[in-house]
Each structure stands twice: as structure tokens, then as C-alpha cells.
Amino acid sequence: MSEQQTESLRERKKRRTRQSIIDVAHALFHDNGYDTTTVEAIAAGADVSVRTFFRYFANKEEVALAPLDEMGELTLTALRRRPADEPPLTALRAAVIDAWTIMSPDGESLRHYTDHLLPIGNASALAGAVQNRIVALGDRFALEFVEGDDPDGPQPRRTDLDASLAAFAFLAAVQVAVRAWCASDSTDPADLAATALICLDSLVIERNPAHRA
Amino acid sequence: MSEQQTESLRERKKRRTRQSIIDVAHALFHDNGYDTTTVEAIAAGADVSVRTFFRYFANKEEVALAPLDEMGELTLTALRRRPADEPPLTALRAAVIDAWTIMSPDGESLRHYTDHLLPIGNASALAGAVQNRIVALGDRFALEFVEGDDPDGPQPRRTDLDASLAAFAFLAAVQVAVRAWCASDSTDPADLAATALICLDSLVIERNPAHRA
DNA sequence: GAACATATGGCACGAACTGCCACATGGCAA
DNA sequence: TTGCCATGTGGCAGTTCGTGCCATATGTTC
Numbered sequence: 308m309s310e311q312q313t314e315s316l317r318e319r320k321k322r323r324t325r326q327s328i329i330d331v332a333h334a335l336f337h338d339n340g341y342d343t344t345t346v347e348a349i350a351a352g353a354d355v356s357v358r359t360f361f362r363y364f365a366n367k368e369e370v371a372l373a374p375l376d377e378m379g380e381l382t383l384t385a386l387r388r389r390p391a392d393e394p395p396l397t398a399l400r401a402a403v404i405d406a407w408t409i410m411s412p413d414g415e416s417l418r419h420y421t422d423h424l425l426p427i428g429n430a431s432a433l434a435g436a437v438q439n440r441i442v443a444l445g446d447r448f449a450l451e452f453v454e455g456d457d458p459d460g461p462q463p464r465r466t467d468l469d470a471s472l473a474a475f476a477f478l479a480a481v482q483v484a485v486r487a488w489c490a491s492d493s494t495d496p497a498d499l500a501a502t503a504l505i506c507l508d509s510l511v512i513e514r515n516p517a518h519r520a
Numbered sequence: 521m522s523e524q525q526t527e528s529l530r531e532r533k534k535r536r537t538r539q540s541i542i543d544v545a546h547a548l549f550h551d552n553g554y555d556t557t558t559v560e561a562i563a564a565g566a567d568v569s570v571r572t573f574f575r576y577f578a579n580k581e582e583v584a585l586a587p588l589d590e591m592g593e594l595t596l597t598a599l600r601r602r603p604a605d606e607p608p609l610t611a612l613r614a615a616v617i618d619a620w621t622i623m624s625p626d627g628e629s630l631r632h633y634t635d636h637l638l639p640i641g642n643a644s645a646l647a648g649a650v651q652n653r654i655v656a657l658g659d660r661f662a663l664e665f666v667e668g669d670d671p672d673g674p675q676p677r678r679t680d681l682d683a684s685l686a687a688f689a690f691l692a693a694v695q696v697a698v699r700a701w702c703a704s705d706s707t708d709p710a711d712l713a714a715t716a717l718i719c720l721d722s723l724v725i726e727r728n729p730a731h732r733a
Numbered sequence: 734g735a736a737c738a739t740a741t742g743g744c745a746c747g748a749a750c751t752g753c754c755a756c757a758t759g760g761c762a763a
Numbered sequence: 764t765t766g767c768c769a770t771g772t773g774g775c776a777g778t779t780c781g782t783g784c785c786a787t788a789t790g791t792t793c
Contacts, residue, residue: 317739317790324740345779356742361781434655435648442651471696472719479692483684506685511724530759530770537771558748569773574750 325363328353332370333423341371341430368436374423375437379444382406386451395452395473400507403481407500417496428489441478448474480506538576541566545583546636554584554643581649587636588650592657595619599664608665608686613720616694620713634709641702654691661687693719 314322331352335344346367350360364370386402393401410417427433452470484503491498527535544565548557559580563573577583599615606614623633640646665683697716704711 315791320790321740346781347779357780358743358782359741362740366781367779435652438651438655439648442647468696468700468715468719469722471700472693472722475692475696476689476723479688480685483681483688487681487684502681506681509682509685510689528760533759534771559750560748570749571751571774572772575771578750580749 324353324355324359328355328360328363329370329373333374336371336430341367341427342432368433371427371430371433372436372440374420375427375440378406378410378420379440381410383444383447383451385409386448395470396477396507396510399448399473399477400504403503403507404500421494421496421499424485425489425494428486441482445471445474445478448477476510477507480510537566537568537572541568541573541576542583542586546587549584549643550635554580554640555645581646584640584643584646585649585653587633588640588653591619591623591633592653594623596657596660596664598622599661608683609690609720609723612661612686612690613717616716616720617713631709634707634712637698638702638707641699654695658684658687658691661690689723690720693723 328349332344332349335348335352346360347357349367349370350357353360355363382402385405386398388405389398389401407417410420427437449467449470452473453467481503484499484506488499488502493499541562545557545562548561548565559573560570562580562583563570566573595615595618598618599611601618602611602614640650662680662683665686666680694716697712697719701712701715706712
């Protein structure tokens, strides 16, 4: 199940094309900025037609945010490996640390990731798209908690509201850290991680205090 | 200073044109949805050229989100009226309640506001723009706390990180509430307010625990 | 190699914006 | 009132993103 049945020629070709588009695009974004880089240029660089570009990516944003999506997926799978009875915020905190550790056994791939963060952060046209990803990710995090919760466990079933709240408060904390890091003069990924942990550690969510609705 | 010197004919005309564009646009959004409503149609309805539309609003999103901006401003001014020594989350909670109360002495204008929320919430193309506004608002909230903080007060000066964290955690909670309300079958603004308070009350931010950076 | 499925390219088109220039309108002073 | 100046407005051409349609090329299967 973990071993892949040597993907077909077609699939290999598609994978290579896709990666080529991503690489070319990010190189151009880095050099010329996101806004001034046209899809036409990306397509030309990746040696595909513009029409084909849009078959691989629904829009220009998507190719720019591909690395972000990867990190999101990584965090999500890390979250799924946490014990089911762990409180949401604790699990999320641990998951993001796991994801970063997995990504940077050498510390290099995390830097490769953060390298994409600055160009993205500077492209105001991308900001909205980034936020959309974050919201979508938050929903998936939240879903993990309500689904994973044992219906006949010792605790009363966690409400959707609690789950969402934990997920989005968590993401807000990470965002604050990323933005602070981007604003600072540091380019060291370790500083980013440290800032993120500080933010996460000052977050607390009370479990539905006796509150009349 | 509070009384306006009877704005000039020019200014009155601009104001009317602007409001006309907003009204026409939202009527069309309500009827046909955001995506399928073209700027051309809005401009035609408001009896201005397309070129002029773009002189009033930088893009289609901006006219759609004008009511949201208004609410943001309202909350911000309410926040400025809070005592300076109030903890950020407490002040924000009170400010948003104030803003809602101001907006709905009769309960009608708040409904008028929430009426805009659904069309916006359903327009996926707007989601990113909404998030952008929220981030911008969060920054202004945060700024309020660091600036308003007395440098030689009894407490060690609040860091920017703390201020941002409070602002964005607050906005995350409100967002969760709004989304939950949109997803529910309720159209009663009171339900929205109640949900928002529940979310806000389970949020706690610890003040920078002894944490080695 | 034939038959089929799918990936690709090219073209026309719609919609969001923008720059530019000509014209109209409001404000102001002689 | 007249005329000058600032500013608001319209129209048009052009760029870019994104989509539907159809013909063609390439991989897959028998």
C-alpha cells in the first residue's frame, strides 16, 4: 500500500510537467515578483501552452501557493498521528512541530520553504488567496477533532464550535508569528519556529464554560 | 470641528454617486450573485461609465465589501473609547458589542448589515478579499494597543506580539461565529451575537508567560 | 497495428482593470 | 458675467487572467 506500482509513463510525464511549471513559476516570481510575472511567461518557460498551464493549475495563485499547500498537508497528517484524547490546541502545537521537524531533518528544506514565504508575503495580490487556504485548512483541522472524538467517551461530545475555535485560534497564532518574522530582519527559520511557539503558548481556550445560549 | 462646513456641490455629487454605485451593486449581487454581476452592469445601473466606476472603487470587491469596512471602522472607534488599562481581549469584546448596539438601536440596521453577509459569504471569489480586510483590521486593532499602552505604566510594555495575538485571536473567534451562523439556518442577528459571545468567552490569552526566547 | 482514452495546442471570447486623451463641469476671481 | 483653472467624466485601445470548443498528438490496451 505504501509502495507505488511504478506509475505509468503518462503519470510520470504529468508529474514532471507539473513540477516544471512550479519551478519555473517560482523562479520568475523570485526574480520579477508575482504581479509582473505573466502566465504566458511561465508557460513559455515550462515549455507548455498557456491553455495547458490552466489545466494543471486553476489560476496563477495556485501555482504560487503550492508549497504552502504542501506544508498544510504535512501538518494535517502529523495531526492525525496524535493521540485522540489530546486537547486540540496541544495536538495542533505538537503537529506543527512534527511537520517542521519532518521537513527539515537537515534544516535545509525548511529554509527552502521559508524562501517561498517572503515573495508570497510581499505579493499583496496573493494575500487573499493565502487567507483562503488558511480558512480551508482550519476547516479540515476542525473536522479532524469532531470526527476523531469518541461519541461515547468520558467527555460530552466536543461541539463544532469548540473545534473550529481551536483550529482558527491556532492558525491565527501561527499567522501572527509568520507575519512578525517576515517583518523582522531575520531570515533564520529557527527564529520563525521560536516565535510561533511563543505565540502558541500564550493561547488558551477554555472548554465551553457554563454559558447559557 | 464636528460640524461640517456644508460640503461643496462637487463633494455632494461625488457622495451621491458613490452611494448610488454601492446600492445598485448590492442589489445586483443580491439578485444575481457576485460572480455573475459585471462591473458593466453596475456602472450602467448607477448611470456612470465603467471607467468612472473604477475611479470610485479600485475593484469589484471593494464595492461589495464597503458595508464590512463600515462595521470595521465602527468597531475601531468603539475600541478607542475603551479605558486604556483594559486588557485587549476585554476591550475588543466590549467594543464589538458597542458597535453592534450603536448600529442597531432598533435592531433593523444590524439586520440590514447581516443581509449583506450572506451574499458575501456565498461568493467564494470574495472570500480572499474578506480575509484581507480582516488582516488589515487586525493590524489596526493591534496598533491601538501598543500605542495606547503607557510606556511607564506599572506593567512592562506590552509587546507587539501580544497585541497582534489578541487582535487576531479575537478576529478568529468572531469569524468562527459568523461562519457558524451563516452555516446555520438562522437569519436572526441576535443568534449571531450570541454565538460570537460564546466564542469570545472561551478565548483566553496568557500574558507572556516566563518564556525563554 | 487498430481502437480507444486522454493530454495538448490554438483560437475566439468574456470580464477585470489601466493609461491616455478629449471634454464637461464646478469653483473662483477680476 | 466672463474667463481661467482644477477636477470629474467618458470613451477607447490595450493587457492580463481565465474558459469553452475543437482538432490534433500521444500514451494505453488488446
